[in-house]
Amino acid sequence: MKHRLHFALFLKLCSVFAASIREGLRQALRVISLSVLLLTSLSVSAQAATDPFVNLLNANSQAAPVTQLLDGKVISTDISAADDEKIEKRLTQIYQEIDTFKALKVSVKNAIVTITGELNSTTDAVRALQYARQIEGVIGINNKITINRSVGRRLVSTWNRITGIIKDGIGSLPVLLIAVLVFSGFWWLGRWLSKRQSFYRHLSDNYFISSLIGQFVNILVIGTGFLVALIILDATSLVKTILGAVGIVGLAISFAVRDTVENYIASILLSIRNPFSMHDLVKIDAQEGRVASLNSRATMLLAADGSYIRIPNSTVFKAIIINYSCNPKRRFSFDLSIDNDQNVRVAQALANKGMEATEGVLDDPKPNVLIQDLIEEKVVLRLQGWVDQEKHSLGKVRSQAIREVKRLFDEAGIFSIEPAINADPPLQEDLEHLKLNDISPEQKVLAEQVNNEENLLSPKAPKEF
Structure with a gap:
C-alpha cells in the first residue's frame, strides 16, 4: 500500500511538472513567433526603404515604365551614340550568358538603359537591374520588366529547382x-x-x-x-x-520559464555558499525543520511532525535563515511564576541547583535564573540553560530540567503559579521520553534516507557561517 501511495504521488508530480513544461513551451512559442514576425517586418520594411528596385518591382506584377536615376553617378556632358552602343552591347552579352535573362532586350539612349522582357520572379528582376547598375557609364535605368504569373511556368520552374537541389544533395x-x-x-x-x-x-x-x-x-x-x-x-x-x-x-x-531559471541560479549560489548542511535544524522565514536535501529546484525540510516542506530555492536565497545547528551549543529557556510572598532568593538558588543537576545541561556557559517580571501578586522567573546538541536532545533536556526544578520547589514548599512554557525557539521534540542522549524522530527519518546524487549539499564544501 505504501509503495502504491508513493507511485501515485510520483505520477501526480510528473503530471504537474509536465503541465508546467507545456505552459512554458507555449509561452516560449508565442514569444518566438512575435520575435520572428517583428524581425521579418523590420527586414522587409528596411529593404523596401533602401532598395528602389524592390519598390518598383513590387508595385505591380507588370511594372510601369519608370526611369530610376542612379545616386552617386557623375553625369558626363560628352555622351555619344558610340558610348550608348558600347553599354548596350556589354549588358546584352551579360544577359545572353545567363539562361534566365536571355529573353531580356536592352536599349540605351543618352546613358539611360531601357530593359524590357519577361522574367519568372521578382528576384531575377532585381538581379537583372543590379547588373545594369554596375555597367560603367549608366546614369539611369528605365525598368520595363514584367513578372510572369503563369501557373504552368511557375510549376516548371519550381520542379527544375527541386530537381537541381536533389542532384546537388546526391552529389x-x-x-x-x-x-x-x-x-x-x-x-x-x-x-x-x-x-x-x-x-x-x-x-x-x-x-x-x-x-x-x-x-x-x-x-x-x-x-x-x-x-x-x-x-x-x-x-x-x-x-x-x-x-x-x-x-x-x-x-x-x-x-x-523565468521562475525555473531563477531557482536554478539560486541553487548554484546556495550550493557554493552552503548556509546550512544536511540534517541541520533551520528556520527559513516561517518554515522550520531539518534539512533533507537541496536540489536544482527546491530545498526540502523535514518538520518535527514528519511532513516534508518544499521551498523554492529563489525564496530560500532571499529569505532570512536561522541555523540552530551551526553552533553545537544551544540555549533553552522556560518561565516559572511563584507567589509574591515566596522567598525569591531561595527560589532562584533551588532553580539553579535543579538546572545544574539535570543531565545534559552544560556547566559552561552556566545556567541562569533571572527575575523576568513582576505581575500583580506573582514573580516570573526565567530559567536558561545550554545544551550540546551533538550529544543530547534540546527538548528532552529542557523537559527534564522542568521536572527537576518542579521537584525541588515541591520539596521546599514553593509552589509555582501558572507555569508558562515559553521556549525560544519553539519546542520541536517529544517531552515524554526520559533518555536524553536519544536523537529526535525527524533525525531518525533523515538518517534512514538513502543518499541522493541530486543533493547539492556537500559536507566538504566551506560553510558560510
Missing part, C-alpha cells in the same frame, strides 16, 4: 556523411567527458558544481563538433544565423 552525400560522422564522434566524446565526475570532483567537492562543469564541457565539445561539421560542409556562413536564432530562442525561453 554532396559523401561530404554530408563525413560531417555527420564527425559530429557524432564529438557528441559521443562530449557525453563521455561529462560523465567523468571523479575528475571534476578534484576541481570542486560540491556535486552540483562538478556536474555543472561536466555539462559545460559537454556543450563545448558538441559545439566544436558542430563548427567542424559546418567547415566540412563549407557552410560557415550559417554560424551567425544560427547563433542569432539561438539567442532569440534562448531569450524567449528564459522569459517563459
Whole structure:
C-alpha cells in the first residue's frame, strides 16, 4: 500500500511538472513567433526603404515604365551614340550568358538603359537591374520588366529547382556523411567527458558544481563538433544565423520559464555558499525543520511532525535563515511564576541547583535564573540553560530540567503559579521520553534516507557561517 501511495504521488508530480513544461513551451512559442514576425517586418520594411528596385518591382506584377536615376553617378556632358552602343552591347552579352535573362532586350539612349522582357520572379528582376547598375557609364535605368504569373511556368520552374537541389544533395552525400560522422564522434566524446565526475570532483567537492562543469564541457565539445561539421560542409556562413536564432530562442525561453531559471541560479549560489548542511535544524522565514536535501529546484525540510516542506530555492536565497545547528551549543529557556510572598532568593538558588543537576545541561556557559517580571501578586522567573546538541536532545533536556526544578520547589514548599512554557525557539521534540542522549524522530527519518546524487549539499564544501 505504501509503495502504491508513493507511485501515485510520483505520477501526480510528473503530471504537474509536465503541465508546467507545456505552459512554458507555449509561452516560449508565442514569444518566438512575435520575435520572428517583428524581425521579418523590420527586414522587409528596411529593404523596401533602401532598395528602389524592390519598390518598383513590387508595385505591380507588370511594372510601369519608370526611369530610376542612379545616386552617386557623375553625369558626363560628352555622351555619344558610340558610348550608348558600347553599354548596350556589354549588358546584352551579360544577359545572353545567363539562361534566365536571355529573353531580356536592352536599349540605351543618352546613358539611360531601357530593359524590357519577361522574367519568372521578382528576384531575377532585381538581379537583372543590379547588373545594369554596375555597367560603367549608366546614369539611369528605365525598368520595363514584367513578372510572369503563369501557373504552368511557375510549376516548371519550381520542379527544375527541386530537381537541381536533389542532384546537388546526391552529389554532396559523401561530404554530408563525413560531417555527420564527425559530429557524432564529438557528441559521443562530449557525453563521455561529462560523465567523468571523479575528475571534476578534484576541481570542486560540491556535486552540483562538478556536474555543472561536466555539462559545460559537454556543450563545448558538441559545439566544436558542430563548427567542424559546418567547415566540412563549407557552410560557415550559417554560424551567425544560427547563433542569432539561438539567442532569440534562448531569450524567449528564459522569459517563459523565468521562475525555473531563477531557482536554478539560486541553487548554484546556495550550493557554493552552503548556509546550512544536511540534517541541520533551520528556520527559513516561517518554515522550520531539518534539512533533507537541496536540489536544482527546491530545498526540502523535514518538520518535527514528519511532513516534508518544499521551498523554492529563489525564496530560500532571499529569505532570512536561522541555523540552530551551526553552533553545537544551544540555549533553552522556560518561565516559572511563584507567589509574591515566596522567598525569591531561595527560589532562584533551588532553580539553579535543579538546572545544574539535570543531565545534559552544560556547566559552561552556566545556567541562569533571572527575575523576568513582576505581575500583580506573582514573580516570573526565567530559567536558561545550554545544551550540546551533538550529544543530547534540546527538548528532552529542557523537559527534564522542568521536572527537576518542579521537584525541588515541591520539596521546599514553593509552589509555582501558572507555569508558562515559553521556549525560544519553539519546542520541536517529544517531552515524554526520559533518555536524553536519544536523537529526535525527524533525525531518525533523515538518517534512514538513502543518499541522493541530486543533493547539492556537500559536507566538504566551506560553510558560510
